Amino acid sequence: MSVLVDKNTRLAVAGITGREGSFHTLNNKRYGTNVVGGVTPGKGGQDVEGIPVFNSWAEAAESAQPNTAMIFVPPRFAADSILEAAAAGVELVIAITEGIPAHDELRVYNTLKRDYPGTRLIGPNCPGILSPGKANVGIIPASFFKEGNVGVVSRSGTLTYQIGNEIAQAGFGCSSIVGIGGDPVPGSSFVDVIELFEADEQTELIVLSGEIGGSAEEEAADYIAKDVSKPVVAYIAGFTAPAGKQMGHAGAIVSGSAGTAAAKAQALEARGVRVGRTPTEVAEIAVTQLR
């Protein structure tokens, strides 16, 4: 098994006719992902190397029955595209788009929760999801990962490649790699994805790769202590990042002393999660636990 994307994935892509959108869609298709369509308003009836393009998510849903949506449209159109896919009944929406306004993300998150609870959003501003050997939805370079039993969830793209590659070089593979993105209001949190890994038979160890800001890592720490039986190894980036460059006092109140890399590492370690000091050390700890 794996989580979220696999051989049953039926993918449709908003922004398939754009340069980036078509490049990565075709890449995903070559990997073996079942791509059933694309959505670009005004370009319905065309195709991208045989993949049919529809004018709207409603049309795509009716004609091609996608169960997964990938969003590649520019930031100013992304929020509406996500909600349109949800309204069309798509269960999983993976938003790659970077630079969506925070207020749009807030509106999307709360609208999904209220009106479309059956739709799960991953991202935005994320590299997507790869289940090695099964399906790739997004921009994760599949060649650095092997199939295996490590579940990876991360706020950062390249850092994930770094850690995943070191695990692969040590001879281990991954069940799924899930990028949840680094934006202020992500559709899914560490907790949401760890819950899936905990339930996934193939996954034997979970790697969490976090960074400064917000409190998602601290919330994950509480959840892990309470509800997770599988070993978790964590990495936190940003120990030397300048503090509070953009945040005013009000923001600092919300996170209290939390939000710094040190506070996050401490919260995780206090609940029995081993935290590697470098990406290499994370891979080493993971490999030791797997052997």
Next chain:
Amino acid sequence: MDLLEYQGKQLFARHGLPVSDGKAVTTVEDAVAAANEVGYPVVVKAQVLIGGRGKAGGVKLAADEAEAREHATNILGMDIHGHTVRTLWIEHASDIATEYYASVLLDRSAKQPLVMFSIEGGVDIEEVAENTPEKLIRHHVDALDGLSREEAVQIATDGKADADVIEGVADALVALYEVWLDEDATLAEINPLIVTPEREVKALDSKVSLDDNALYRHPENQELADKENEDPIERRAKEQGVQYVKLDGDIGILGNGAGLVMSTLDVVAQAGGQPANFLDAGGGSDAAKIKQAVELILANDAVKAVLFNIFGGITRCDEVAKGLIAAFDEIKPTVPFVVRLDGTNDVAGRQLLQEAALPNVHAARTMNEAAEKVVALAGGQR
């Protein structure tokens, strides 16, 4: 993007939140003219994006023209915690009966807007939150419904605002929420929100952060950035679309992806070095962009050595190598470089660098090895 006090107040005024009349000026003569216009007594306030202005002597009361001139002369050009004062806000001094606190922000954890209110204003609100949390009202607003006037009245009442200004405080909270929402702010804060002896409620200060990602729908806000106080290299980077943050050390850093670059800073610090910058070249950078990035890093005179840490996903290592070679061709750097290339086309990239045999460029295979090498080349541990 953080706004200066007077810029935030302009947004407040636009949404009907009362502020004092005033003028932003950049010279002593204009300051005196503004003071004469708004009428004495006036407050001369340094406009800088850092707290602690008052304690640093950047906020002064002037009873007449002579005092206004004296304060403007002293404050203009003053250094406040590394920020040079280039702009003054001159406003008519307000009589103050009471000082409250109000803010609206995006609560990332609850994924809802958060309205906060306290009658303990004018002081460090973090201390209020720490020592007397019951005096800080925190109210989450339904992001889809917005803040209703009834909710605002309830917040003011729960916060024990004086009975005769409950309505005025509620009006201010509703207006502040509107600023936050309509201007795409991530933070809108008033400290203090004052009550005058005439029982008028008014914003005496402002702290507003706007979401850069939403500026496209606020063309009127695009010019508000504090350009004069921006670091010149950071400004250049912004124009080129590169994520660059200047730091205090002497090791220049280039990587791809914010997480990997943050991690690189950490690994360099663990090896005993001090990073001179954060630079995320982004995904899919071509040779031209890499060359520009090298120029940015070397524009900081403090840089004694540079570390390239690339894990290619969309970014191709051969493009990074070509960019570095082009940069050496043109700029002829005199500081050593350590280059770690992994990922997409890494073999081709490493080969290009080997063939180019650039002076003082050292290859490293792993991130840790690269960090140790660059720290040694920059002069070792401190």
